[in-house]
Amino acid sequence: MIRGNNKIVAFCCENSAYLAADKAGRMRLHYPDNVRIIRVPCVGRVDLIHILKAFEKGAAGVLLIGCHEGACQHLTGNTRAKERAAYARNLLKEVGIDEARLRMANIAPDMAQQFVREIEDMTEKTKER
């Protein structure tokens, strides 16, 4: 994590969050430009090391955005990601990084506004700290 940096890495499931981000673009919704979206086949693909590496490379916050619970195409990808995020928060705590800098969210492909809110919220949170 680099002090003063406000970059946010958002790992987005290609079946929900990535489509919501795309829709936000088509709807011309404005959201902070500090976010870097990484498209993943399922949010369950995001491993602990990906989260840690994002912070190592200077991210101020990391978002894991997947489908709603029960709607994962791979059945348990989003619930596994939720558990992994909880575990990763402990790893971050050990190195002195505020746990709130990592968040897991669930959205549907048509929830463009919710996607924007998640980005805005994380941007605000990382500014405060």
Add this chain to the structure above:
Amino acid sequence: MIIAERKPLEEIRGMIAGYKKILVAGCGTCVTICWAGGEKEVGILSSQLRLASSGEGTELSIVEACIERQCEKEMVEELRDKVQDVEAIVSMACGIGVQTIADVFEEKPVFPALNTTFMGMPEAEGVWTEKCRSCGDCMLYWTGGICPVVRCAKGLLNGPCGGTRKGGSCEIDPEKDCAWVLIYRRLEKQGRLDLMRKYYEPKNYRAVKRPGKIEALKA
């Protein structure tokens, strides 16, 4: 297999304090299976160490490696090129691996990143339980393949104590089964319940001289 747990980050950081270039070496066998010291865990620990040291503004360069087995000198030799460039080695293997590395690279300090805990097997995802205490005098043939030495909280050899709970759990921990109830049920299935009446003499815990050594080729 050998089960181990990673030490807290603070303890590992305390060990390597003052070193600027280290090798974090994983082991691809037992500790990979128990999620303690495989390739993945090497990456996580290294990343955590880098994040913690950059947070404090200290310099730390880490070389990451994971070999098939750290308990064999020939395999540990694979690390030689990487070891030459570092000041210290953090081994993410069991105590055997740590000592093998320390023997092979005597000139470098070697630090254990894991606490080696027991010999066991995976029970469920992320759950391992102890199954053998390597007493050197196996009695599993009388007990239906269930070891009372390790699975009975008191290590009793001649039936249960008086504290077995209703339902067959242990008086010390209701989450654990009474080993002798398990043994009874297993022998019942096998039609060998008469073995419950067998008297076992006090166990010879000196069957294995410590430190243990086996010379298979010695006549």
